[in-house]
Amino acid sequence: MHGFSVALTLQNLGFMAVGIVLGVLIGVLPGLGGANGVAILLPLTFSMNPTSAIIMLSCIYWGALFGGAITSILFNIPGEPWSVATTFDGHPMAQQGKAAQALTAAFTSSFVGALFAVMLITFLAPLLARFALKFGPAEFFAVQLLTFCSFVGMSKEPAAKTIASMMLGFALAAVGMDTVTGQLRMTYGVTELLKGFDFLIAVIGLFGIGEILLTMEEGLAFKGRSARITSRAVWDTWTDIFKYWRTFLRSTAVGCWMGITPGGATPASFMSYGLARRLSKNPQAFGKGEIQGVIAPETAAHAAGTAALLPMLTLGIPGSPTAAVLLGGLLIWGLQPGPMLFIEQKDFVWGLIASMYIGNLVGLIVVLTTVPWWAAILRIPFAVIAPVIIFVCAIGAYTVHSSMFDVVMMLVFGVAGYFFKKLKYPLAPLVLALVLGDMAEASFRQAMLLSQGSLSIFWANPLVGSIAGLALVLLLWPLVGVAQSHYRAREGRA
Amino acid sequence: MNRPEDSRPVGQRGPEIVVAAVLAVLALLVIKDSLRVGTGWGDDGPRSGYFPFYIGSMLLGASAWILLRQVLTWATTKAVFAERSQIASVFSVLWPMVVHVALIAPLGIYLASVLLIAWFMRRHGKYRAAPTAAVALGVPLLFFLIFERWFLVPLPKGPLERLLGF
Secondary structure, eight states: OHHHHHHTSHHHHHHHHHHHHHHHHHHHSTTOOHHHHHHHHGGGGTTSOHHHHHHHHHHHHHHHHHHHHHHHHHHSOOSSGGGHHHHHHHHHHHHTTOHHHHHHHHHHHHHHHHHHHHHHHHHHHHHHHHHHHTOOHHHHHHHHHHHHHHHHHHOSSOHHHHHHHHHHHHHHHHSEEOTTTOOEESOTTOGGGGGOOOHHHHHIIIIIIHHHHHHHHTOSOOOOOOOOOOHHHHHHHHHHHGGGHHHHHHHHHHHHHHHHTTTOHHHHHHHHHHHHHHHSSOGGGTTSOOTHHHHHHHHHHHHHHHHTHHHHHHHSOOSSHHHHHHHHHHHHTTOOOSHHHHHHOHHHHHHHHHHHHHHHHHHHHHHHHHHHHHHGGGGSOHHHHHHHHHHHHHHHHHHHHTOHHHHHHHHHHHHHHHHHHHTTOOSHHHHHHHHHHHHHHHHHHHHHHHHTTOGGGGGSSHHHHHHHHHHHHHHHHHHHHHHHHHHHHHHHHO | OOOTTOOSOEESHHHHHHHHHHHHHHHHHHHHHHHHHOSSEETTEEOTTHHHHHHHHHHHHHHHHHHHHHHHTTTTOOOEEEOHHHHHHHHHHHHHHHHHHHHHHHHBHHHHHHHHHHHHHHHTTOOOHHHHHHHHHHHHHHHHIIIIIISOOOOOBOHHHHHTTO
16 A cells, blocks of 8 residues: 555656657657667666656557557557557457447457456465466476467468468577577678577567558558547446457466466466357357457457566566566666565655556557547548658668668568568567567577476476476367267268 | 560469578588588687577478479469559559658658658658648658657758758
């Protein structure tokens, strides 16, 4: 309770509002994401006291989580990697004129997911931190394996194309300096490739530029609809969506789990979406504007994004890229994250946790009331908005490393994105593999090092064994379906 | 076959083969370099090529599978990739993008974007000079204020900005 008195000063509430608005702006602009948005603004907060600064920065993070949903639904451009899954059903809903419902559902789900995750942080922090402490490299790799296997098993696209797209992501992630040995890989003498491919460039190109090319092919019109959120639409959606409480609970559980075990918001949103589709009564409706397809990834992404702060605060292990940037901020302010933080900096920790409750509530109100404003962009004709988006994409690509090479790569990724979309290669596994590639490789190599090259380490204890086992089940899931129908067909004949 | 007056749609087979072939070439590049840095076990554990080698192999396998399937179903594939007019309009937006990116280095991102927006509005939107000029100058100016002034993120600038003292 003491935390609320810290967070609820007028000054801190002001910082919260500023943070949310900046965060939504960052989330809406493709290419300016939560992680680099927070990184850009970090130096501006050094003059503030640490509690206010982290409150504002974490509110930028909430704002970006909310804002990512707006562009995903209205433009089919995910502002953040974790809102990729929101485009699958959110954008079709907007095309059908149900943008207000989709947005309300997305914002509400985000809020619900975050609320549960903050409650989890508040009550279960010590317990879950002790659990995550038991994770070794083998467990980390098994969790990542689980994420990637679920892609192959649950994808609508041909398995070969899913695997090709995923492996391309891993290969791109491996380019550049090997983080373990310092060896250069696959640079072929090109100095620009030393630092490798950043997933932000790939996201901007594949989704931003690729989408413009696709839109151009289909005629000069964005397939979005105007999105005025009336209080009536909000109310109707609210009375409607809570009948999907199972989806909410499941997605929150997935999100919290993936956030604490550093899987992160992006795999959480995909897993949650996949589960919702798999367990739905009419899975065919997914991808065509099913409201559950918006609820599931948004709830999970926000729950994971919030839960990712738990290991960061308690163990000093960031659960997401943005959490890593926040961790950097804490160190600069002279705060050493870890269990001691809860003892030595009570004001700071509980002020931050209280600000998560209030910040998300402020965020929900801000986005619900200002969405027509952000969505007004939609009524601008394509001939005006297209060059502006190209301009913003170029800025976004450039600012990642201040490199012109990245802007050129953005174009290459854009053309690749166009072909991939036309030929039904899924883009999400590519981006995810690119994001998690280095982490997955590092944990795989560490695990192999521990076991001296034996794969048996992945079923060496019940914890890692059950995660790895679940991964294989998900990978082979489609075969079960094939076998089942085959068996039924034979039985029918007999 | 590819005469300009040809109005038949472009089939799916060609692009399918090309994309899979490009992926296979990339896979070979990955495998080749993995072999160079060593895929085996060094003194201090797995060497740098250990993980990428498997990645490259799986990418090669997947693209070979896609290629093989396409070749086997060559005669029966009737899917259409796109109409020729559609491809023409994709190119009509792609080449200005390429020119835009090419102009960023000599002119700076702001001036290059003024030209890009103006060209788009005139060519695709058929706007008159006044609204075109307003948007084409106004938007880059706004972004200039946001990035150079408020967020303090330096973007590529050209001779015009230097002339104005930035």
